[in-house]
Amino acid sequence: MSVIISTNNKNAIILIEGNLDVEENVKNFGNDANEVISDHMPNIIIDFQNVDSIASEGIGKILSLYKNIQIIRANLSFLNIKDELKDTFDSLLFFKLVKYYKDESEFDF
Helix, strand or coil: CEEEEEECCCEEEEEEECCECCHHHHHHHHHHHHHHHHCCCCEEEEEEEECCCECHHHHHHHHHHHHHHHHCCCEEEEECCCHHHHHHHHHCCHHHCCEEECCHHHCCC
């Protein structure tokens, strides 16, 4: 699992390459995402296009990141969530907290 980060003057996109279903992957994702948060970007987008599964630890890490993002008054958005994961996020009411974009065409990068 790897994380690819791209930025411009107002957005940081965190592309997750792999699943968030084992402790090591979740830890790596969390470390990389915290680096982005420390840069105080106004918009942080997590791109799930290459994520097929996520465990409760991954969900917890995303909630922790959401809390940290709120502290710096930034916005968190999700991008490219597969239908199986979208149902999970929807049932956990994530979309009441974060904006969801189906693909890049819906978001002004």
